[in-house]
Amino acid sequence: EVQLVESGGGLLKPGRSLRLSCTASGFTFTDYALSWFRQSPGKGLEWVGFIRIEAYGGTTEYAASVKGRFTISRDDSKNIAYLEMNSLKTEDTAIYYCTREHSYGYRSDYWGQGTLVTVSS
Amino acid sequence: DIQMTQSPSSLSASIGDRVTITCRASQSIGSYLNWYQQTPGKAPKLLIYAATRLFSGVPSRFSGSGSGTDFTLTISSLQPEDFATYYCQQTYSVPRTFGQGTTVAIK
Numbered sequence: 465e466v467q468l469v470e471s472g473g474g475l476l477k478p479g480r481s482l483r484l485s486c487t488a489s490g491f492t493f494t495d496y497a498l499s500w501f502r503q504s505p506g507k508g509l510e511w512v513g514f515i516r517i518e519a520y521g522g523t524t525e526y527a528a529s530v531k532g533r534f535t536i537s538r539d540d541s542k543n544i545a546y547l548e549m550n551s552l553k554t555e556d557t558a559i560y561y562c563t564r565e566h567s568y569g570y571r572s573d574y575w576g577q578g579t580l581v582t583v584s585s
Numbered sequence: 586d587i588q589m590t591q592s593p594s595s596l597s598a599s600i601g602d603r604v605t606i607t608c609r610a611s612q613s614i615g616s617y618l619n620w621y622q623q624t625p626g627k628a629p630k631l632l633i634y635a636a637t638r639l640f641s642g643v644p645s646r647f648s649g650s651g652s653g654t655d656f657t658l659t660i661s662s663l664q665p666e667d668f669a670t671y672y673c674q675q676t677y678s679v680p681r682t683f684g685q686g687t688t689v690a691i692k
Contacts, residue, residue, distance in 0.1 A: 509672055511681040525679045570676035571619050571634035576630055
C-alpha cells in the first residue's frame, strides 16, 4: 500500500525556519518525483514545487511565491523527502501536502494526510 | 503561467443527477489535465488523469473529456459521497496550476 506521511508542522513566528518531512512507503521511492502542495485555510490548492528522480538529476522546480525561500530535497536511502522553509511569512500558513508524482501525465496519484504550518506573530 | 478557470464555482444537485464541471486553460495544454476530489478535512484524491483516464479504484460514474484548452468532468449519477470540492490541474508546464475549485452541494 502506497503511503506518504508528512510531519514537522507547527506554530512559529514570521522570519523563522521549519523543515517538513515526507516519509514514503509501499513503492519504489527512487522511481518517482515528489511534489509539495499547500492549502491555506478555506482556500484552494497551490503547487509549491517538486524534485525529480536522480536519473533526471534530482533537480527541483518551485512556485514563484516560495522560490529562494523554500528548498526541496530527498534522501533516497531513507525514502524521505524534505521541504525546508526559510524566512516564513504569515501568508505561508497552510496545510502542506506531499505527493508522489507519476511520470504518466505528471499526476499526483497519492497524497499524504497533510501537516499544518501556522505562521503568526 | 497558465491560468485555469473552472465553472461553476459551486452548484447544488440532487442524488442521481448528472453533474458537469468545466475547466478552461489560458493556453493549449494538450491532455495534461488532472481532476481531484477533496472532502472537508481530507487530502485531495486523484479522479481523472491525462484528461480522460480514470484513476484506479475511482467509480466509473466519473469521466473526463476534452483536450487543448477545454475540459469537462462529468458525474453521471451523483451519489452521497460525491458531495465535495473538485479541482482541475494542468501539468503541461511549471508552475503546475489549479482551477479555483467547484463545490458540489446537496440541493
